[in-house]
Amino acid sequence: MSLDYTNDTAAAEALIKEVLDAYPEKAAKRRAKHLAVAKPAEEEGATSCGVKSNIKSIPGVMTIRGCAYAGSKGVVWGPIKDMVHISHGPVGCGQYSWSQRRNYFNGTVGVDSFVTMQVTSDFQERDIVFGGDKNLDAMIDELDTMFPLNKGISIQSECPIGLIGDDIEAVAKKKHKETGKTIVPVRCEGFRGVSQSLGHHIANDAIRDWVFDKPSPEEAFVPGPYDVNLIADYNIGGDAWPSRKLLEEMGLRVIGMWSGDATLSEMARAPKAKLNLIHCYRSMNYICRHMEEKYGIKWVEYNFFGPSQIATSLRKIAAQFDETIQKKAEEVIAKYQPLVDSVLAKYKARLEGKTVMLYVGGLRPRHVANAYEDLGMKIVGTGYEFAHNDDYQRTGHYVKEGTLIYDDVTGYELEKFIEQIRPDLVGSGIKEKYATQKMGVPFRQMHSWDYSGPYHGYDGFAIFARDMDMAINSPVWSKFKAPWKAA
Amino acid sequence: MPQSAEKTKDHVSLFKEPEYTEMFAAKKAQFECRPTDDAVAAQAEYTKTWEYREKNFAREKAVINPAKACQPLGAVFAAQGFEETMPYVHGSQGCVAYFRSHLARHFKEAVPCVSDSMTEDAAVFGGLTNIVDGLQNAHALYKPKMIAVSTTCMAEVIGDDLSAFIATAKEKESVPADFAVPFAHTPSFVGSHTTGYDNMIKGVLNYFWDREKGEVKRGAVSEKINIIPGFDGYAVANNRELKRYMDTMGVEYTFISDVSDIYDTPSDGTYRMYDGGTKLEDVRTAINAKATIGLQHDCSVKSLEYIGTKGQPTSYFRYPMGVSGTDALLMKVSELSGKPIPESIEKERGRLVDAITDSQAYLHGKKVAVFGDPDFVYGMVSFLLEMGCEPLHCLSTNGNKEWVAAMEALLASSPFGAGCKVYAGKDLWHMRSLLFTEPTDLLIGSSYGKYLEKDTGIPLIRLTFPIFDRHHHHRFPTLGYQGALRVLVEILDRIFEATDASSDISFDLTR
Numbered sequence: 001m002s003l004d005y006t007n008d009t010a011a012a013e014a015l016i017k018e019v020l021d022a023y024p025e026k027a028a029k030r031r032a033k034h035l036a037v038a039k040p041a042e043e044e045g046a047t048s049c050g051v052k053s054n055i056k057s058i059p060g061v062m063t064i065r066g067c068a069y070a071g072s073k074g075v076v077w078g079p080i081k082d083m084v085h086i087s088h089g090p091v092g093c094g095q096y097s098w099s100q101r102r103n104y105f106n107g108t109v110g111v112d113s114f115v116t117m118q119v120t121s122d123f124q125e126r127d128i129v130f131g132g133d134k135n136l137d138a139m140i141d142e143l144d145t146m147f148p149l150n151k152g153i154s155i156q157s158e159c160p161i162g163l164i165g166d167d168i169e170a171v172a173k174k175k176h177k178e179t180g181k182t183i184v185p186v187r188c189e190g191f192r193g194v195s196q197s198l199g200h201h202i203a204n205d206a207i208r209d210w211v212f213d214k215p216s217p218e219e220a221f222v223p224g225p226y227d228v229n230l231i232a233d234y235n236i237g238g239d240a241w242p243s244r245k246l247l248e249e250m251g252l253r254v255i256g257m258w259s260g261d262a263t264l265s266e267m268a269r270a271p272k273a274k275l276n277l278i279h280c281y282r283s284m285n286y287i288c289r290h291m292e293e294k295y296g297i298k299w300v301e302y303n304f305f306g307p308s309q310i311a312t313s314l315r316k317i318a319a320q321f322d323e324t325i326q327k328k329a330e331e332v333i334a335k336y337q338p339l340v341d342s343v344l345a346k347y348k349a350r351l352e353g354k355t356v357m358l359y360v361g362g363l364r365p366r367h368v369a370n371a372y373e374d375l376g377m378k379i380v381g382t383g384y385e386f387a388h389n390d391d392y393q394r395t396g397h398y399v400k401e402g403t404l405i406y407d408d409v410t411g412y413e414l415e416k417f418i419e420q421i422r423p424d425l426v427g428s429g430i431k432e433k434y435a436t437q438k439m440g441v442p443f444r445q446m447h448s449w450d451y452s453g454p455y456h457g458y459d460g461f462a463i464f465a466r467d468m469d470m471a472i473n474s475p476v477w478s479k480f481k482a483p484w485k486a487a
Numbered sequence: 488m489p490q491s492a493e494k495t496k497d498h499v500s501l502f503k504e505p506e507y508t509e510m511f512a513a514k515k516a517q518f519e520c521r522p523t524d525d526a527v528a529a530q531a532e533y534t535k536t537w538e539y540r541e542k543n544f545a546r547e548k549a550v551i552n553p554a555k556a557c558q559p560l561g562a563v564f565a566a567q568g569f570e571e572t573m574p575y576v577h578g579s580q581g582c583v584a585y586f587r588s589h590l591a592r593h594f595k596e597a598v599p600c601v602s603d604s605m606t607e608d609a610a611v612f613g614g615l616t617n618i619v620d621g622l623q624n625a626h627a628l629y630k631p632k633m634i635a636v637s638t639t640c641m642a643e644v645i646g647d648d649l650s651a652f653i654a655t656a657k658e659k660e661s662v663p664a665d666f667a668v669p670f671a672h673t674p675s676f677v678g679s680h681t682t683g684y685d686n687m688i689k690g691v692l693n694y695f696w697d698r699e700k701g702e703v704k705r706g707a708v709s710e711k712i713n714i715i716p717g718f719d720g721y722a723v724a725n726n727r728e729l730k731r732y733m734d735t736m737g738v739e740y741t742f743i744s745d746v747s748d749i750y751d752t753p754s755d756g757t758y759r760m761y762d763g764g765t766k767l768e769d770v771r772t773a774i775n776a777k778a779t780i781g782l783q784h785d786c787s788v789k790s791l792e793y794i795g796t797k798g799q800p801t802s803y804f805r806y807p808m809g810v811s812g813t814d815a816l817l818m819k820v821s822e823l824s825g826k827p828i829p830e831s832i833e834k835e836r837g838r839l840v841d842a843i844t845d846s847q848a849y850l851h852g853k854k855v856a857v858f859g860d861p862d863f864v865y866g867m868v869s870f871l872l873e874m875g876c877e878p879l880h881c882l883s884t885n886g887n888k889e890w891v892a893a894m895e896a897l898l899a900s901s902p903f904g905a906g907c908k909v910y911a912g913k914d915l916w917h918m919r920s921l922l923f924t925e926p927t928d929l930l931i932g933s934s935y936g937k938y939l940e941k942d943t944g945i946p947l948i949r950l951t952f953p954i955f956d957r958h959h960h961h962r963f964p965t966l967g968y969q970g971a972l973r974v975l976v977e978i979l980d981r982i983f984e985a986t987d988a989s990s991d992i993s994f995d996l997t998r
Contacts, residue, residue: 024627026620057580059603059621061628067581082521090640090675091550092557096585098935100592104498106511109938110919111531112522116938122550123676128644139548146543146551146916149522149530159579159641160676163610190579191606191641238498245510255518265520335488342492411599412628415758431587435597438758452497459490459501466495480756 003373007380007402012037015404015420019413027058034407038399047399049392051407053384056194062411064359064431065385067190069093071199072206073156075283077186079103079234079259080267081113082151084143087120088136088168089158093190094120102448104238105261112149119143128160133171140175140183151264152182154206162189172210182264184210195386195408197282197362204286211268221269226252226321229273231288231299232280235260237453242460243304247277249335250318250328258284271295275320277302279456282362282391304456305364305464306371307340336458344375347465350473352376354424357417359383359409359432360446362391368427368446369398371455375465380423383409411435425472440480442471540920544913551916554858554935555885557675558683559637560586561718561786563600565687566635568722568744569770571761573601573631577618577647578639580604593720593953594750594961599760601625605641614642618652622668623661629760632767633667637687643674667767669694679885681785681860684718688743688790695771696797703774705798711739711776712823715790717783717806717862720933720952721965723751728964732817735832738824741769741776743790751962774799778823780816782806782966783862785890805893806862809870809971810839832968839968842975843874849982849998851875854927858882858918858936859951861890861911865897867931867950870971872901874978876929879907880921886911915939929981946981950974 016035020028034055038047057063066074069087074097077085087094098118107113121132121139140153153175155168168185176183186206188199228247233240240260247254255273256266270276276288276299288299300320302313311333318329354377358365365382372379379399383406384391392405399405404421406413418426418436426436427446436443444450444467452467454460489496489504501507515521522530533539559576563586566574576583583602590598603621605614618636625634636649649670657664671690673683696703714729716722726747733740748763773779779794781787781803791801800823807816813836817828843850853876857864861883868878881894891911898904910917915935922930922943930936930947934955940947954960964970983998 022628024623027624027627056606057604058624059617060575060601060624060626062599062601062625063580063604064584065580066584067579070581070584082519090557091553091555091679092560092582092585092675095553095556096560096589098552100588104502106515107521108527108531110534110916110942112527118552120550120553121548122553123640125674125676128676135548142546142549146546146549149526151520159639160644163641163644190581191610194606196581238502241502241507241510244514245506248510254514257514261514263519263521266518269518339488339490339492346492410628429588430591431584431598433597434591434595435758435760438597438752438754438756440754440756454498454501459496462490462492462495463497465492466497480754482755 003376003378005378006400007378007404009037009402012402012404015417019416022412027061030058031410031413035413036405038396038401038403038405040401041396043396046396047401047403049395049399049405051392051405053392053407054194054197054386054388055408057408063408064411064429065195065408067196068188068192068199068202069156069158069190070097071196071283072186072188072203073097074101075196075234076200076203076259077154077156079105079115080154080262080264081105081107081115082263083154083182084114084119084147084150085154085156086136086139086143087118087158088132088155089121089160090123091120093158094118100448101234102236102451102453103260104235110147114147114150123160128164131164131166132161133166133168136168136171137175140171144179150181152184154184154186156186157189159190162187162192182211182214197386197388200283201286204284204290207267207287208290211264212271214268221272223272224253225274226325227255227273228252228275228277229256229258229270230254231258231276231278232284233257233260233456234280237449237455239454239456239460242454242457243279245459246304246310246314246332246457247317249332250314251325252317252321271297273297275300277317279304280363281394282387303367303370304460305368306374306461307336307458308374309370310458310461339458339462343462343465347469348376350469353378354472355380355421356425356427357381357421357423358446359406359414359426359428360385362386364446366391366395366398371461371464372468375468377425377468379403380421381406381417383407425468440477442474442477444468444471534919535923537924540924543917543920551914552935552938553884553914554882554933555860556589556680558673558678558680558686559639559675560589561680561683561685562635562637562671562673562687563598564590564680564718564746565684565691565744566637567598567749568742568746568764569633569635569691570764570766571632572764573599573625573629573634575621575625575634575636576600576602576639577614577621577636577649578602578605578642582639589953592955594723595958596750596752597758597760599629601629610641610645613645614647615652615655619656619659619661622653622656626662626666631761633669634662635687635691636668636670637673637683640675643672643676667694667699681718681783681862681885684786685789688715688787689793691770692743692773692790692793695767696774706775708777709739709772709775710824711741711773712820713741713743713773713776713779715743715779715781715787716745717781717786718860718952719783720954721961723747723961724964725966725970728967728970732832732967733820735829736820736824736826738820738826741765741773743770743773743779778802780804780819783860785861785885806866808866808966808974810836810843810873810968812866812869813966813968813971835968839972839975842972846975846979847875849979852877853929853982854879855929855931856880856882856918856922856927856945858915858932861886863951865890865894868894868904869897870974872897872903874975875903877903877906879925879927880910880918881907882910882913882918882921884912884914919943929978946985948977948981950977
């Protein structure tokens with residue numbers, strides 16, 4: 001069930017025109033392709049977003065995007081807990097991304113788990129001049145001495161690696177031969193591609209090429225009929241755990257978490273599953289397609305944000321299995337209905353009719369829309385940092401006519417949009433948070449869950465509702481104007 | 488079911504519920520293929536030994552948990568301290584996303600900064616087109632008074648020439664010919680964020696003093712003193728505190744980069760992309776100041792050298808904290824300005840000394856480990872020594888030989904410094920070994936130290952950038968006598984909290 005409403009198309013179009021007028025001609029022409037208003041589509045119940053995407057950002061406009069390294073080390077590889085991930089190059093990239101994605105895990109840091117560590121080759125000028133391969137080789141030995149229980153090492157390339165012609169693949173092969181461990185070179189230099197997105201793809205390919213189909217220490221694994229992989233949930237604030245719980249409750253066996261709270265074994269075992277369940281389509285569709293082609297494993301997209309989508313997803317997943325699973329899925333939905341009812345009873349009256357603008361990465365700008373609508377809230381604008389065309393097609397199933405759509409939004413545009421639309425809530429990132437709040441507009445970080453979470457599953461929905469309520473209904477918003485200033 | 492609308496459990500408590508702990512145990516047993524618990528426990532114990540410490544210190548290539556950042560971060564920080572200035576980073580865009588996030592997480596403020604988004608084609612052909620378009624777009628959209636350009640390592644590796652590129656951009660009318668575009672090459676594989684800060688300050692001075700209208704000669708000497716505060720996570724409050732002193736003394740001054748307004752804007756319904764900062768006109772006339780003082784040696788060494796070439800006297804401090812640090816700074820300001828230190832400030836000094844006297848029994852002989860930027864460690868240790876604390880491990884990932892020599896001289900100046908060792912170029916994984924083999928009572932550093940506190944049980948006091956996990960510390964000073972008082976109280980609080988937590992019989996009401 002989703003709310004029935006439309007947004008003001010004419011106002012959104014006027015707003016787009018206004019921001020484009022501020023740009024020099026060449027830039028305005030390029031930006032125009034990324035801003036649009038959702039229009040009715042031929043398919044019933046869907047809209048058409050009508051923007052171009054996955055194109056280079058314009059210089060000097062304050063894009064919010066990151067880089068391929070962030071997509072690989074920060075998103076895909078970083079959460080794999082029993083491997084050491086080397087930020088290969090100068091110190092900064094690893095430093096700024098150190099412990100910032102909140103990929104929760106169970107393990108002993110520095111002993112059998114390394115997620116919240118910053119390991120870097122800390123390039124100096126001599127490495128640029130003479131190359132970093134020799135030092136990388138020596139570094140891997142040192143890491144094995146420091147962390148003998150590590151299961152493998154990934155080499156996450158920073159910009160200089162690809163520019164100075166280092167051969168990290170040769171180093172990886174040599175060290176694998178010497179140590180027998182999984183050593184993965186990843187060519188995710190920050191200048192590659194146009195955003196984090198290419199980093200996801202490169203990281204997926206590295207799993208395919210350097211992890212799959214290698215001799216495995218765990219031949220004892222016996223496949224079962226209900227084996228699934230939970231793909232592309234990075235366990236932000238523990239998201240993947242309530243998700244796993246729901247899947248187990250409906251009778252499925254989760255043999256791998258990708259990659260939140262994952263061990264290398266879980267990654268390597270994936271091709272033995274019966275079905276891949278993918279949450280963040282953008283960052284891991286590549287590996288799902290590969291597993292489908294090579295191992296014949298089907299994949300299903302699902303959405304565990306908010307009760308409507310959770311129930312739909314549980315049924316969609318169950319439909320891939322037999323009646324036992326389907327029956328259990330219904331039991332799971334019924335089991336949590338009282339929790340859903342109590343959450344809605346508590347928060348819906350306080351949130352009904354409130355408007356939301358989103359700007360996040362490659363999934364959430366659509367995936368969380370129905371969770372807000374479950375609470376009676378309306379999405380008036382949304383956009384992605386690094387989505388592709390297929391993401392915007394999917395978005396049409398989530399957003400209503402008249403919704404403002406902004407791809408790779410610039411700081412200038414987002415500020416103007418927020419200023420003029422004045423939504424009741426903005427969900428975006430740390431770089432956008434403080435400017436928005438200064439305007440007196442409530443804000444939640446929707447990458448890190450603003451240090452809260454989990455938001456996935458029924459357990460997560462209660463937290464999501466609580467957090468949105470506390471942002472919007474905080475008493476502080478009434479204090480912005482000094483009482484002696486005329487209203 | 489553990490979850491409810493009435494008592495909503497989030498990550499802090501939810502995952503301690505049996506539904507979850509049982510799920511974790513089953514996942515571990517069936518699917519994770521982790522080492523045995525015994526192997527993990529044995530290795531965890533082994534990392535606490537002297538033998539492991541020796542292996543750890545034998546590391547030459549692997550850097551594990553360093554406490555430093557890269558040059559352009561410092562350049563962006565420095566640039567933001569000038570009036571209506573847009574920091575502009577020539578190179579990959581991901582770096583700028585990182586700088587903005589990193590600074591925003593500490594200051595809880597928006598950090599405007601643009602990149603010119605160089606990608607593969609720029610790697611092959613150079614980033615000239617990027618800078619021509621980038622300057623034009625930034626200028627048109629954000630209407631700054633100045634755009635301060637620094638570089639990422641990508642631009643440095645391919646060898647882009649900022650001076651020539653900016654000149655070309657001006658020829659192509661990206662920005663008006665007389666528009667201020669200072670620049671600094673800031674390769675991240677040289678030095679650290681403190682180096683980048685220094686380079687950007689020098690770049691800005693060099694623009695106004697040598698490039699804007701050709702070479703400027705020092706004219707009639709003004710009454711002003713220039714202050715270069717350096718990369719300081721507490722700059723918001725520290726700059727204000729130092730201004731208060733100088734206003735009280737009647738000294739005229741110019742801060743060369745002042746982020747105290749832009750990193751502390753009010754919530755009143757208006758977002759300020761620019762706020763406060765050093766006036767560009769004041770930078771122009773700063774050449775005629777009586778002298779320039781750098782508050783942090785590593786953040787101003789090249790800038791001071793450049794200022795010296797203009798015939799202006801310079802001097803530097805190493806983050807002057809505590810009683811003697813503040814004394815020395817005030818006496819220097821007094822000497823340069825000819826203005827006496829008034830009684831009101833002397834009284835503040837007396838109140839600080841009074842507070843230390845009251846609490847000295849709890850401070851005397853306390854063993855402390857300190858990490859952070861070289862100047863912070865120096866200033867902090869200097870204050871610890873005068874409180875009777877005994878620093879044991881002083882570590883700076885971005886410290887160099889010159890810093891080690893300065894530290895050793897400082898430690899030699901006090902009997903309380905006798906047992907202390909100084910570690911330059913080492914990281915926090917080294918510090919972990921130091922703390923396990925030679926434990927201290929306290930650890931002082933940044934939020935990164937929280938992992939050390941968790942592993943070793945040694946209480947962490949957060950007193951330097953970055954502080955991500957505690958709010959608003961930067962809104963209160965650490966410099967000056969008031970700042971020292973606040974640092975003293977933070978140290979004492981941790982000491983008393985630790986004493987209470989471990990007390991049974993001696994759980995005293997009065998301490």
